[in-house]
Amino acid sequence: MNALLEIAEHRALVEAVARPLPTVPRRLLGEVGSTEPNCFGTILAEPLEALLPVPPFTNSAMDGFAVRHADIAAASESEPVRLPVAGDIAAGDTAEHEVEPGTAWRIMTGALLPRGADTVVRVEHTDHQGSIRELPATVGIRKAPKQGANVRQRGEDVSVGTVVLKAGRLLDAAALACAVSVGHGQARIHPRPQVGIITTGDELVSPGDRPRPGQVPDSNGIMLTALVAQAGGTLVVRTRAKDDPDALRARLETWPQVDLIVTAGGISEGAYEVVRQAFTSPTMRFHHVRQQPGGPQGVGTFEVHGRQIPVLCLPGNPVSAFVCFHLYVAGAIGMMATRRTDSRPRRHDVVVSAGWSSPVGKTQFTPVSLLASTVAPVHRLVSGSHLIASLPQADGLAIVPAGIDHVSPGDHLRFINTREGNLSD
Numbered sequence: 001m002n003a004l005l006e007i008a009e010h011r012a013l014v015e016a017v018a019r020p021l022p023t024v025p026r027r028l029l030g031e032v033g034s035t036e037p038n039c040f041g042t043i044l045a046e047p048l049e050a051l052l053p054v055p056p057f058t059n060s061a062m063d064g065f066a067v068r069h070a071d072i073a074a075a076s077e078s079e080p081v082r083l084p085v086a087g088d089i090a091a092g093d094t095a096e097h098e099v100e101p102g103t104a105w106r107i108m109t110g111a112l113l114p115r116g117a118d119t120v121v122r123v124e125h126t127d128h129q130g131s132i133r134e135l136p137a138t139v140g141i142r143k144a145p146k147q148g149a150n151v152r153q154r155g156e157d158v159s160v161g162t163v164v165l166k167a168g169r170l171l172d173a174a175a176l177a178c179a180v181s182v183g184h185g186q187a188r189i190h191p192r193p194q195v196g197i198i199t200t201g202d203e204l205v206s207p208g209d210r211p212r213p214g215q216v217p218d219s220n221g222i223m224l225t226a227l228v229a230q231a232g233g234t235l236v237v238r239t240r241a242k243d244d245p246d247a248l249r250a251r252l253e254t255w256p257q258v259d260l261i262v263t264a265g266g267i268s269e270g271a272y273e274v275v276r277q278a279f280t281s282p283t284m285r286f287h288h289v290r291q292q293p294g295g296p297q298g299v300g301t302f303e304v305h306g307r308q309i310p311v312l313c314l315p316g317n318p319v320s321a322f323v324c325f326h327l328y329v330a331g332a333i334g335m336m337a338t339r340r341t342d343s344r345p346r347r348h349d350v351v352v353s354a355g356w357s358s359p360v361g362k363t364q365f366t367p368v369s370l371l372a373s374t375v376a377p378v379h380r381l382v383s384g385s386h387l388i389a390s391l392p393q394a395d396g397l398a399i400v401p402a403g404i405d406h407v408s409p410g411d412h413l414r415f416i417n418t419r420e421g422n423l424s425d
Contacts, residue, residue: 005297007363010289011328013299015343017310018332020190021259027186028176039171041232042189043338048165051183053155058113060089062150065104065126065139066117069147080127080140088135089114104139113151120150158182170339190338195233196258197224198248200241200266200274200316219318219388220264224325231330232337233260241266245278252304259336261309262329265316267298275313284311290402292362294320294327310336318388323365323397326418350375350398350415355408358400367394368415375415395419 005013023045030036060066067083075081083104089097089111097114099105104121105114106128113120127140158164164182169175171189179187204218205211221238228235237255241248243266252261266275267286275298276286284300298313312329314321331343350368354376358364367390368375375398379390396417400407407413 004288004290006290007327010287010297010299011331011343013285014312014328014332015335017299017301017312018260018335018343019310020338021193021336023188024191025186025188026191028171028179028184037191037234039187039189040173040176042171042192044165044167044169044171044175045188045190046167047163048179048182048184048187050158050160050162050164052181053160054158054181055152055154055156058154059152060107060109060111060113060120060150061152062120062122063109064107064120064122064150065128065141066099066107066114066120067104067141068099068101068116069119069144071102071104072119072121072141072144075141075144077142080142081144082138082140084138085136104141106135106139118151119145119147121145122150168338192232192234193259193333193336194236194257195228195260195262195333196236196255197221197228197238198241198261198263198275199224199239200243200264202243202272204240206240220316220321223318223322224262224264227322227325227330228262228333231325231333232339233333241274241278243272243274245274245280248274248278252302255304257305257307258309260333261302261304261311262325263298263311263313264321265314267296267313267315279311279313283308286313290362291327292359292364293317294324294365295362297324297328319367319391322388322391322418323367326397326416327365345416346420347399347414347416349373350413352376352398352407352409352411352413355406355411357406358404360405361402363402364400365397365416366400367391368396368398369393370395370415370417375413 026037026039028039030038072081086103086105089105089107091108091110093111097105099114099116121141125143128136164178165175199218199220203215205215207217207222218240225235236258239251263275266273279302281302284302286298288295289297294315296315300311301308302311314324326345328343334340335343351374353374356377367378369378378393396415399414
């Protein structure tokens, strides 16, 4: 691990292994309580054309009375037209009714318009009280709307064959509703990457367990789990590895199928660097990146169940792992799901409100709080990779370019918001 890479060089290695996943057909949305994968939050792989028109049938746009316009054209407040009411048509009624000349049908919003009717008179323009459920024998029409009023014609919004969603569209709530409304129950999508997480070290104990001297809680495991979900991945397995490379390799063979492996710790040059010692493959590479925090990095592919799986290795210090996840892993997950075309996190311009020092020769990523468009470090030690307790106060990372050894109030920096989704520029 003698190589010292620039950030752009390491990012290029990450992007080289973060290839888009094969597309799959999938139900738009599973049943409530189902663990079946669905399309929400994924990217549409091919255009969706309308299989049904919208509206799917000619229907009423209002609660009121369906009539033949010729029968009520002369209606007014002073001389209302009174018609016998033939029946009720509720939304969801599939029977086909017909309006005979000189009659009306009470109709609800969204209900199928009866044959012969060409207009719906709003209930407010009649002498009927809309809150009364009992069907009136007759209705007085006090105002004649234009012919065709309050009627939605079949296909007036969308006709069959119209492309309603283009390939590359994020399937959010609006897109899913659109797909269902035009007749689709499934779609071909770019799936979310299935991610496996490895945290390392004999010193780790489970969350909630009281550590003995020499032990620490496994904060990386829960942090990476949450970050994978935030980045749009699906966690399928998480392993806490002891300092035994053979045992770690054996554990991988028991894993379910994954698309990406993310590790934290075990990649430096000490005697107990289990990840570096376990992932001994010519397709893996370990090096340092010219940044602070998070210099040690690993990237490549490793064979599991006969497949070469992308592997991204992060430092074990929690703040370093947090920073590097946002710099590299979130973007890789996005690229694999085709949510983005590169792994760069989105950046904003901010102004410094409190100064700090930065190491010369390394790009520094400082956890900062954001107020309006000004930032300040969340800890007086600024960038210590062990300062996990101050991380919840951070809104993101201020980027101090290499070559700058001090940041002063009023300086302008670039800023990565770690509280929002990691979308590309």
